[in-house]
Amino acid sequence: MNLVATPVAAVNGVLAHALRGSVPGLARAGRWRDLPTRLLWRAGAAALVSQAAWWTSILIGTLTS
Structure with missing residues (x-):
């Protein structure tokens, strides 16, 4: 699973x-x-995928070491 999460x-x-x-x-302000709106959804999805992966x-690495 960790071999999938890292490349993701x-x-x-x-x-x-x-x-x-x-x-x-x-x-800048x-x-x-x-x-x-479409860009906000795409940015939000990218952030969610990033955090999940x-x-x-991290969890798998901690549990298996």
Whole structure:
């Protein structure tokens, strides 16, 4: 399982980095609500997948060592 969670986190990171390029040029003071809804959903999904894969990997590593 850990051999799956780690690559999932890595691939998700690459996709999240590409998603970052989709963010329109907002001022540094821009707010989340200024982003398109679809982009917010994609960013939220990327964050959830990242956290799930990260904590799965940590948990498995801790339990098996």
